[in-house]
Amino acid sequence: MADTIVALATPAGRSGIGVVRLSGKESLSFWARLCGERGLDPEPRYSHLKSLVDIESGDVIDEAIVTYFKAPHSFTGEDVVEVSCHGSPVLLRQVIDSCLKLGARLAEPGEFTLRALSNGRMDLAEAEAIRDLIDAQTTAAARQAVRQMRGEFSHKLQPIKDELLNSIVVLESALEFVEDDLPEMQAAGLRDKLSGIAADIGLISSTFKAGKLIRDGLRVTLVGRPNVGKSSLFNALLGSDRAIVTEIPGTTRDHIHERFVVNDIPVSLIDTAGLRETDDIVESIGVERSRRVIADADLVMVMIDSSEEISEDDLQILESVREIPNIVVINKIDKVETEDVKRSIQEIKTSSPGVPFEFATVSAKLGMGIDDLKRAIVDRFAADNKGNSGFLVTDARHHDLLVRSRAEVLSSIELLDQKASEEIILVGLHNALRYLGQITGETTTEDMLTRIFSTFCIGK
Ligand SMILES: Nc1nc2c(ncn2[C@@H]2O[C@H](COP(=O)(O)OP(=O)(O)OP(=O)(O)O)[C@@H](O)[C@H]2O)c(=O)[nH]1
Numbered sequence: 411m412a413d414t415i416v417a418l419a420t421p422a423g424r425s426g427i428g429v430v431r432l433s434g435k436e437s438l439s440f441w442a443r444l445c446g447e448r449g450l451d452p453e454p455r456y457s458h459l460k461s462l463v464d465i466e467s468g469d470v471i472d473e474a475i476v477t478y479f480k481a482p483h484s485f486t487g488e489d490v491v492e493v494s495c496h497g498s499p500v501l502l503r504q505v506i507d508s509c510l511k512l513g514a515r516l517a518e519p520g521e522f523t524l525r526a527l528s529n530g531r532m533d534l535a536e537a538e539a540i541r542d543l544i545d546a547q548t549t550a551a552a553r554q555a556v557r558q559m560r561g562e563f564s565h566k567l568q569p570i571k572d573e574l575l576n577s578i579v580v581l582e583s584a585l586e587f588v589e590d591d592l593p594e595m596q597a598a599g600l601r602d603k604l605s606g607i608a609a610d611i612g613l614i615s616s617t618f619k620a621g622k623l624i625r626d627g628l629r630v631t632l633v634g635r636p637n638v639g640k641s642s643l644f645n646a647l648l649g650s651d652r653a654i655v656t657e658i659p660g661t662t663r664d665h666i667h668e669r670f671v672v673n674d675i676p677v678s679l680i681d682t683a684g685l686r687e688t689d690d691i692v693e694s695i696g697v698e699r700s701r702r703v704i705a706d707a708d709l710v711m712v713m714i715d716s717s718e719e720i721s722e723d724d725l726q727i728l729e730s731v732r733e734i735p736n737i738v739v740i741n742k743i744d745k746v747e748t749e750d751v752k753r754s755i756q757e758i759k760t761s762s763p764g765v766p767f768e769f770a771t772v773s774a775k776l777g778m779g780i781d782d783l784k785r786a787i788v789d790r791f792a793a794d795n796k797g798n799s800g801f802l803v804t805d806a807r808h809h810d811l812l813v814r815s816r817a818e819v820l821s822s823i824e825l826l827d828q829k830a831s832e833e834i835i836l837v838g839l840h841n842a843l844r845y846l847g848q849i850t851g852e853t854t855t856e857d858m859l860t861r862i863f864s865t866f867c868i869g870k
Pocket residue numbers: 634635636637638639640641642643654655656657658659660661662663682683684685741742743744745772773774775776
């Protein structure tokens with residue numbers, strides 16, 4: 411068993427209870443010391459009410475519920491002790507410090523889960539799902555993470571890996587026992603099998619578009635001339651007075667960023683500095699930043715003030731987003747007649763012929779048209795999201811490996827058709843199998859693991 415690690419498993423800050431978790435061979439003896447006892451032989455997986463003491467003075471510092479999980483029947487597969495103290499930051503700090511003094515080491519991010527992985531308690535895809543569950547922004551994302559955590563992804567991959575391995579065996583034995591090429595019959599059978607494998611991988615990886623949407627959501631950026639009402643809309647969409655709104659053009663300087671959820675899709679919304687040529691240094695930095703966040707957006711909302719004439723600035727902004735998915739939001743409709751709104755829309759259409767702009771009309775100030783706009787934001791993306799009661803690939807790493815694996819299988823099929831030698835065909839199939847193995851962790855290198863686990867939180 412490795413050295414003993416300790417971490418706060420609950421968030422830092424005041425709370426009803428706070429859980430300190432220990433894993434490693436000294437967990438039990440550290441617990442005994444924390445309770446001021448010489449030795450302990452607690453019933454595993456039962457809650458024990460214990461007094462915790464200051465390890466130096468012996469003063470009682472809290473009453474806590476302590477649970478012992480004996481190796482290998484624990485989350486990490488090692489001896490684990492979980493101490494549920496009262497959630498006082500000062501107290502929790504003291505308990506952790508005591509563990510450190512006794513010889514424990516502070517856990518690295520994800521180290522408990524990494525140990526669970528090393529001890530065969532779960533595979534890599536399942537471990538990553540725990541991180542995704544903790545990080546989930548919506549119930550839909552949480553549900554997908556739980557499915558993956560319970561092994562659904564790994565189970566889906568297993569028959570594909572078995573089939574790949576079978577194909578490899580066929581080719582390897584042809585290599586060993588036969589002088590000539592693969593017999594026609596056998597080659598045709600192998601080809602069918604490989605096509606089936608490529609199709610199966612393709613089917614799983616095609617769920618990523620929807621999976622990414624559910625997990626990462628959309629980045630939406632609000633742009634427009636100064637004073638058109640961007641910050642007002644930002645606040646209306648969030649349902650809170652987050653951004654400063656004034657009648658002075660150039661109010662927003664630095665962009666601000668908040669999240670909301672529409673139809674289970676997390677939307678990350680950015681309000682930007684109004685775009686215009688300016689001599690003000692602070693404002694011009696803001697304008698420069700706005701241009702940069704436009705480039706990163708999945709969707710840009712260009713805001714137009716219907717109570718003013720469409721200006722050269724408006725047209726320039728519209729021009730700059732024509733290649734990016736966008737919605738043109740016509741604002742301040744409370745101030746004008748319906749005819750004026752129509753005229754603004756017509757003018758934009760005429761000035762940018764052939765550009766399929768989508769329009770929304772709102773009054774950010776009065777909250778008119780906000781729900782329709784929310785729907786419009788997610789609708790075009792949600793089209794990819796229909797019928798997703800099934801399992802979805804949500805992680806870019808997994809998707810990338812699936813795509814690579816499929817490409818290897820396809821190139822092996824091509825080589826088979828060209829009657830290439832078995833050795834050459836085999837290279838692609840071995841690669842394909844290795845990529846799939848990197849999803850579940852059998853063939854993942856130490857570097858990759860370090861990188862993956864650095865995205866976990868401490869105490870997990
Ligand atoms: N009548 C009316 N006024 C609005 C509407 N939306 C915004 N305004 C007003 O327009 C002014 C500018 O609003 P902001 O939301 O600060 O505009 P902005 O685009 O963020 O401006 P900058 O940050 O300077 O680029 C404020 O006085 C708002 O109250 C609307 O729908 N109707």
